[in-house]
Amino acid sequence: MLVIVTYDVSTESKEGRRRLRRVAKTCERMGQRVQKSVFECQLDETQFEALERDLLEEINLAEDNLRFYRLTEPYQMKIKQYGTFRSIDFAGALVV
Amino acid sequence: MLVIVTYDVSTESKEGRRRLRRVAKTCERMGQRVQKSVFECQLDETQFEALERDLLEEINLAEDNLRFYRLTEPYQMKIKQYGTFRSIDFAGALVV
Numbered sequence: 497m498l499v500i501v502t503y504d505v506s507t508e509s510k511e512g513r514r515r516l517r518r519v520a521k522t523c524e525r526m527g528q529r530v531q532k533s534v535f536e537c538q539l540d541e542t543q544f545e546a547l548e549r550d551l552l553e554e555i556n557l558a559e560d561n562l563r564f565y566r567l568t569e570p571y572q573m574k575i576k577q578y579g580t581f582r583s584i585d586f587a588g589a590l591v592v
Numbered sequence: 593m594l595v596i597v598t599y600d601v602s603t604e605s606k607e608g609r610r611r612l613r614r615v616a617k618t619c620e621r622m623g624q625r626v627q628k629s630v631f632e633c634q635l636d637e638t639q640f641e642a643l644e645r646d647l648l649e650e651i652n653l654a655e656d657n658l659r660f661y662r663l664t665e666p667y668q669m670k671i672k673q674y675g676t677f678r679s680i681d682f683a684g685a686l687v688v
Contacts, residue, residue, distance in 0.1 A: 500661060502598060504627040504675075531600040531657055533629075552674060561627055561675035565596060565661065578648060579600075579657035 499544055500565040501527065501535040505555065518554045519562075522547070530577070595640055596661035597623065597631040601651065614650045615658075618643070626673070 501523055505516040523529065526547045527537025539547065548564065555562050597619055601612040619625065622643045623633025635643065644660065651658050 500596070502627055502630045530659060531598055531629075533627075534598045534659065548672075555675060557675050559676060562673065563626060563630065564670075564672040566670045566672065574660075574662040576644075576660040576662065577658065579651060579653050580655060 497539060497541075497544070498567045499527070499537045499539050499547070500567075501537060501547070501551070502563045502565075503533050503551075503555070504561040505533075506559040512556070512559065515554055515556060515560065519551060519560075522550045522554060536575075593635060593637075593640070594663045595623070595633045595635050595643070596663075597633060597643070597647070598659045598661075599629050599647075599651070600657040601629075602655040608652070608655065611650055611652060611656065615647060615656075618646045618650060632671075 503519055503523075505519055506512045507516055520529075520533075523535040523537070526539065526543065527535040529535050537543075537547065544564075544566070551562055599615055601615055602608045603612055616625075616629075619631040619633070622635065622639065623631040625631050633639075633643065640660075640662070647658055
């Protein structure tokens with residue numbers, strides 16, 4: 497399945513900026529960065545659970561926000577993008 | 593359909609910060625803000641085209657990035673979220 501991960505991490509404190517780096521690093525291991533805080537990840541159920549667990553260990557629920565948009569095949573989703581960053585087409589079907 | 597709009601707007605210049613405000617304002621007219629630069633919009637085809645056109649007028653393609661994740665019914669998508677911001681369930685089916 498394709499999982500879109502988006503996050504807002506509060507960066508007012510040093511601790512928050514540290515969380516932000518760790519959240520990004522965790523996502524980088526599992527998917528493709530398409531914006532500063534948006535990742536597209538092609539995952540199976542086990543990988544998704546691992547990613548979710550890892551991210552929940554990093555974020556502060558009182559200050560941050562984390563969202564998963566999770567799709568199962570057949571993908572009903574279409575992706576359109578404009579601007580500077582070109583997503584790497586790592587799964588053959590992500591970029592329209 | 594449900595459209596997830598995400599954007600990165602370069603805020604290094606005054607002009608960029610102005611673009612960021614205008615992009616957010618445009619999205620606010622059409623949907624629900626769920627993160628700083630993530631909106632969920634329930635739109636028909638005409639509304640989607642209007643939103644896309646309006647946003648393309650605001651962003652700078654050389655500096656910013658704009659993505660649309662577009663779904664048609666039946667929604668194969670599931671949304672999971674954690675943390676501070678609770679999305680308003682404005683369409684009855686957005687929040688799992």
